[in-house]
Amino acid sequence: MSQSEPSTAKRKLSLLAACLGFVVVILDVSVVNVATDALSKDFGGSLSGLEWVINGYTLTFAAFLLSTGSLGDRFDPKRIYQVGFALFAVASFACGASTTLVALIVSRVVQGLGAAMIVPSSLSIVNKSFPDAGERAKAVSLWAAAGGLALALGPVVGGVLIDQLGWRSIFFVNVPIAVAGIWLTQANAPATVRAADAPRRSFDLLGQVLAVVALGTFTAAIIEANGRGWGSAFVIGCLVAFAVATIAFVAAEKRSSDPMLPLHLFGRKAFTSTSLIGVLVNFAFYGLIFVFSLFFQSVWDYSPIVAGLAFLPMTAAIMTANLSCGPLAKRYGARAVLITGSSLAALGYLGTLPAVHSGSYFAIVAQFLVAGFGIGLVVPAMTNAMLSAVDSGNIGIASGVLNASRQLGGLIGVAIMGLIVGDAKSDTFTSGLQTALGWAVAALVGCALLSAFGIHRAAKAKAAAAPAAATAPAAAKAAVPAK
Template sequence: MLLFTLAIGFVMAMIDVTAVNTALGSISADLQVPLSGLVWVVDGYTLTFAAFLLAGGALADRIGARQTYQGGLLVFVAGSLACALAPSGSTLVAARLLQGTGAALFMPSSLSLLTHAAPDDAARTRMVGTWSALVGCAATIGPLVGGLLVHEFGWRSVFWINLPLGLAGIVLAQMLAPAPAAHRRPLSMLSHVLGVLTLAALSFLLIEGPVRGWISPSVAVAAISALLFAAVLVWRERAAAHPILPRALLDSSSFAAANFTGFLINFAVFGQIFLLSLFFQQAHGSNALETGMKILPMLAASTIGNFLSGRVIARTGTRPSLLGGLAVSAVMGAVLTRSGPHTPYLLMMAGVLVMYLAIGLAIPAMTTTVMQVAGKVHANIAAAALNANRQIGALVGVAAMGSILHAVGDWGWRLTLGFGAIGLAYAIACLLVHQHVRQHQRQSSTDPDATLQAGH
């Protein structure tokens, strides 16, 4: 029950992401939203999710993880209500921004509460694997739930379902979740604001660039702004007495490599979901329910990988699981570049299933690596950093696939370029892990210095 309680927030978030992808066609038709608007519907949520995750982790340290988790659920429920009632595309995007803010609050808190509930590394590995599997199950049923809801009740029902789930999560957290003491770590508001501005400018650049033209004044201003805000953020973090990320984490190459691996994995996973959702709806003429059914097997394969990961990690350790999953996924990305609109569904899906089974094995190993390196002392901020990087990866992945769809009209070339980008992302992640992530020794996470040293 504790695992279910702590997974409920991310379960909602995952169902929401995958279900919304199956509803894109209905949203476009009902609210007259163009392709760039659909990208904003997906990425608007991801933008605030990524931008406020580190603030969510710091807030969990400052006021307590359980209170932050419950507050995030409440904000997410409010955003879902606004989405369900949205009268226009712009209003829907604004409500999605609110949803993302709520998710940014409850996501790092849930992993932190999980870390405090586990007595040792072995138990934590099993709990993280089970937690990931629950999240994976939510991702798996998301397209089916979304397709059924849209088919029977319309796209707004995708958001109505979050209300009972979110309220149940708030009550269960009060009853079952631990309440670790707050650390009162300083909250660097200026750095968080600079991060938000950087991501906002980057999002505008990636989403509007293909529509308005890469040399248009507004896009050029966004590009310059993103570089400027990012440079000031880096300078401030290097000079700050209390940076967003503790220096012990910044100095760990394993921590940096695992975080960037999270970025690349989500770039590939969410970019592929967006690409295939529109492919099935536009190239194959599938409705929302049919699209959900077609996407369901690949997410089920990822869930199976999550369930198997605990046993694989126990036998081989985190590094081999991470390397193997990424390597297989990179190879399958290269193979799938040969796909086209006339490729039989079963043949394409066979390659996709192998890729998602492999990446399902890799994701818990990546998460475990980050949390082991961080230890209990830095659990909140480490979880926030990992998920911020993953959400930024999802944002950039969806935007990149949107750029490909804008630039190329033929679905054969769209699939070739899309799967090529996905395979390249996995290959780069595999190289990073090979060079910077060593086999982590099983040490007590109550000794953060030893854990951080092992992470080097």
């Protein structure tokens, strides 16, 4: 081992530090869904306010993910990781200390920015800590598995904390984890020293600003339409701003010499198809997680901990499918696994439609298992298909696009399905939930069709490299920083 290489102990502790950051980012996607009822009781906010608590985080996460990878290239991923973790910790404390819903939403937005800095730089730290390719592959798998475990246990952990200590505890718990992560990183993670003549990606400031404006105004329009109506001046103004910002973003990226989103990649059918599949699968999954969290607590009167446990069979099925996906994709190809997974998930949610009126959890648990297993097959196979669609020089950008598209899908899913179900206390909530399930089924049928007609039959070369825990929403597979 050369003097520049970290020792075995330091490598393991560096991996632990990177995993801690990834875990808290994933936890804060899922635990808040279980807190919606508690937040509603404490703040008395509307459904749109609750959607902003969730989507404020997802919005900034998605909007900045394509750019934060380049920050590590420019300023050292170790430093960016520590700054992002510190920002995440401060924002988490502010979330827990919030006395108004507006303060909580603003703090969640800042949390999302910290999360966008943590995820790509954490994987860069893993890559740097394990120079041997074989050891690196194992380390990345452990890093990804940590995110998958956080996703699976998020609703349960959130339910326990909320039930025993109140909703503020789900945010305060991030602070000591962040302190430990920052200290472990400082003590063990190797710093990156770049040669003076090494090329660096530029920061696409104009593209970043336009992306934030486009995503922000689109999110605002969908969420606020529930209370204000589609014909309100605010909603119409947001939609106009979204259209203008989107057109300007495309024009800016076409002119940029180093764009955050190289548009020429969308000329490849498989790249475009997998990007759309990422939007649709997260639209269905995270939209339904949000409305079912409300349904379990507001309609079936579950406590937060019981509501969290209600999701455990689904997330366990997801993890089981993650582990099965690699061998299946290697044998049958990513296209076949995508079609199968999308179809299973659609059938599972379709079977849930009549069961929501039963009042019995046992009437829906089998459908949850089928839907979860299908989702668990789709995401790693989708990742494999995306990486197979681009050359090695664009893998970082491609994975960033896929993760951003998934975050966008989750954001739209929460907003649209929240709009469909309306007030959780309304007599029409259950029928709205059935409509939301129908939308999810349609989205997953769209995934199957895109897989059938947009993915090449031979897309199986990289199946074995897909992370085991590929369902993590902010995404193990999409966190490779751009070169």
